[in-house]
Amino acid sequence: MHILDAEECIQCPEDQYPSKEKDRCLPKIVTYLAYEETLGMILASAALCFSILTTFVLGVFVMHRDTPIVKANNRSLSYILLTSLSLCFLSSLLFIGRPTPANCVLRQTTFAIVFTVAIASILAKTITVVVAFRATKPGSKLRRWLRPAVSYFLIFTCTLIQMCLCGIWLGTYPPFLEMDIYSEVSSIVIQCNEGSLVTFYCVLGYMGFLALVSFTLAFLARNLPDTFNEAKYLTFSMLVFCSVWISFLPAYQSTKGKVMVAMEIFSILVSSAGILTCIFAPKCYVILLCSDRNTLKIMKNKANP
Structure with missing residues (x-):
């Protein structure tokens, strides 16, 4: 004074x-980034709206589960992907509000695990698309890779690896609550310190690796016959996902306080919305607005012009 x-x-x-x-x-x-302030309110509202929209899409797929377009795009994997996407949107709510020690531990690990389930589901979908078009010959040995158990095992394995990474993170140098008294002159910012940045980037890098593998496989399969092929949509969804998170990393490093938290929430919402839109918007359009095209006869005619 x-x-x-x-x-x-x-x-x-x-x-x-x-x-x-x-x-x-x-x-x-x-x-801190509170629900009561404008930015927190906008982000929370967007997360809830997208989660409700995802639940609606899941309901549409369940109601039309016996139609050709749903069956052809592996409905069980679609259910898993839509459920995990809904949880991805909701996980962003953990980043809003007054941080607590428990909240700091939960929000990053929850986000990492549910996102890994989503990306692993996309990877399983992509592999199914690629294998399906290469197993058309009678007696092909590749047909055994089309069994649902194989896709479930892949999702479980990918998620288990991420859970192990999160376990190492929590067991060595976990996220913790801190008071930042230096970033802003007139404020004390309550925030979560990520603890081990190396492990944090390993968790993000693992998701990026799964997304890159999915993108590569889907891109290579993009020119397969279009009727039952969703490789193009999977390619676009992974392109959006990778673009968002590549942009996130330098922004995350250059921001502090509430802005940094808002950037991560924004990245979660945009990448999840990109996956939802690219993969499911075309299918919902056909199911709800062009039901006359959602028949086996029409689809077979398109497959054999």
Whole structure:
């Protein structure tokens, strides 16, 4: 605290800051990304709306589960993907509100695991598409790879690896609650420190690796016959996902406080919405608005022009 005409200046405590006149110390305001503020409200509303939309799409797929377009695109994997996408949207809500020690541990691990399930489901879908078109010959040995158990095992294995990475993260240097008193002059930012950044980037890198494998396989299969082939949609969805998270990393490094949290929420919402739109929007269009095209006869005619 600085007193006018005083011979000595006294430094304000860490939880206070000097006034503009430098004649007294004022208490710092505790701040975090709250639901009550405009940004928090917008992000929370977007997460809830997208989650409800995803649940609606899942309901459409369940109601029309016996139609050709749903059956041809592996309905069981579609159910898993839609459920995990809905959870991805909801996981962003863990980043809003006053952080707590438990919240800091839960939000990153929950986000990582549900996103891994989603990407692993896309990878299983992509492999199914590729194998299906290469197993058309009678007696092909590749047909055994089309069994649902193989896809479930792939999703389980990919998720288990991510869970092990999260376990190592929590067992060595887990995220923790911290008070940032230096980033903003007049505020104390309550935030979650990620703990081990190396493990954090390993978790993100593993998801990126699965997305890159899915993108590569889907891109190579993009020119297969289009009727039962969703490789193009899978390619676009993974392109959106990779683009968002590649852009996220430098932005995450260059921001602090509430802006950094908002950036991660935004990346979660945009990447999830990209997957939902690219993969399921064309199918919902046919199911709901062009039901006359959702017949086996029409699809066979398209397959054999």
